[in-house]
Amino acid sequence: MTTELPRIISVDDHVIEPAHLFAAWLPEKYRDRGPKPLTAGIGELAYVGGKYRITMDPDGPPTDWWIYEDLQFPYKRNIAAVGFSRDEMTLEGITRAQMRPGCWDPAERLKDMDLNHVEASLCFPTFPRFCGQTFAEAHDKEVALACVRAYNDWMVEEWCGDSGGRLIPLCLIPLWDVDLAVAEIRRNAARGVRAVTFSEIPTHLGLPSIHSGHWDPFFRACEETGTVVAMHIGSSSQMPAASPDAPPAVQATLSFNNAMASMTDFLFSGVLVRFPRLKLAYAEGQMGWIPYALERADDVWAEHRAWGGVRDTVPEPPSTYYYRQIFCCFFRDRHGVASLDAVGRDNATFETDYPHVDSTFPHTKEVALDHVRGLDEETVYKLLRGNAIRMLDLDLDLDLDQDLDQDLDLDQDPDQDPGR
Incomplete structure (x- = not known):
């Protein structure tokens, strides 16, 4: 079968915040108490029990910090890894000058997207952490709220502002106050923002659970404004691990577990019943695990819903709500593509993870081609582009004939790589 590979919309990339962010966007009265950039040496980084221990060392390699x-x-090299070989993608410190400029410069990011067959990109934060935990943990909440708003203003007006819609804004909320969170959702939705980042498991952050009803005003505001709730692995500040002395490779392999736990939590919470137009998106969790998770959830609902506590709150099989309201994404998951009918052809989206160590840059076209080879043209379009447009309500043409730039043979030998 011969078809065309559409330009990709990546729903999970990352931005390294420029050093001027808070000096430029934080109100002047807060700047002395807000985040400040610093270049200083870094000591040896230890990984103990699933957490990193980091110290400054005047004699260590120069590193860019936020204080x-x-x-x-x-900033560590594994989160700004593009341009380095695999053996150089370490946990050593790094300065912005050592990074590929696309990590922090929006004009350079657009150039890298062009090199990488990517039309549009949704970027998660780095210093604020994946859902703004940095500000939620701050002592001075007045300054923290100003920082959340400053980050969002920078995201919308500077990072995305001159991109012609190619850089898609993803905003933060003040996690510690649901009323303030609602106000921030509405403030950003009024200027076209359609995605907010949230914790996959808020109880790991010491916050109320999604079962408590505490977050219902937030979910209602997201539903009413068409704001997607985007949850990245690690957005609960706690990654799955086995033995406390296991190497980071164990954590990296098990990273999808948080997404699976979070999705199951939502499916049995009643949130998706109460808010039937709410959209959830799971970032970097891949999708090969989803078919069994849905099968198991439906079996539990069918066999155990009375004593399981969901008879009155979840009136239909949990998979009903997944297919209606939840999006997953992938970038290296052949098993997930092989199980696409169960994953959902309308539920899967694509990502490049730029500039992290897992990123497919600059070979995303080849990686995507290797995954979608043999699929029909409509499905290829949905996975690489169409589902993201629908999820984020992007102002891009959903017609299959639009934005396709090159004939590619999806049945060719994968070693015959047309994208190099």
């Missing part, structure tokens, strides 16, 4: 209250936050 905020009692937090010292360094």
Whole structure:
């Protein structure tokens, strides 16, 4: 079968915040108490029990840091890995000058997207962490709220502002106050923002659970404004691990577990029943695990819903709500593509994870082609582009004939790579 590979819309990339962000966007009265950039040496980084221990060392390699209250936050090479070989993608510190400029410069990011067959990109934060935990943990909540708003203003007006819609804004909320969160959702939705990042498991952050009803005003505001609730692996500040002395490779392999736990939590919470137009998106969790998770959830609902506590709150099989309201994404998951009918051809989206160590840059076209080879043209379009447009309500043409740039043979030998 011969078809065309559409330009990709990536629903999970990342931005390294520029050093001027808070000096430029935080109101002047808060700047002395807000985050400040610093270049200083870094000590040896230890990984103990699933958490990193980081220290400054005047004699260590130069590293760019953020200093905020009692937090010292360094940028590490594995989160700005594009341009390095696999053996160089370490946990060593890094400065912005050593990074590929597309990590933090929006004009350079657009150039890298062009090199990578990507039309549009949704970027998660780095220093604020994946859902703004940095500000939720701050002592001075007045300054923290100003920082959340400043980050969102920078995201909308500077990072995305001159991109012609190619850089898609993803905003934060003040996690510690649901009423303030609702106000921030509405403030950003009024200027066209259609995605907010949230914790996959808020109880890991010491916040109320999604079962408590605490978050219902937030979910209602997202539903009413068409704002997608985007949850990245690690957005609960706790990654799955086995033995406390296991190497980071164990954590990296098990990273999808948080997405699976979170999705199951939502499916049995009643949230998707109460808010039937709410959209959830799971980032970087891949999708090969989804078919069995749905099968098991439906079996539990069918056999155990009375004693399982969901007889009156979940009136239909849980998979009903998944197919109606939840999106997953992938970038290396052949098993998930092989199980696409169960995953949902309308539920799967694509990502490049730029500039992290897992990123497919600059070979995303080849990676995508390898995954979709043999699929029909409509499905290829949905996975690489169409489902993201629908999920984020993007102002892009959903017609299959639009934005396709090159004939590619999806049945060719994968070693005959047309994208190089």
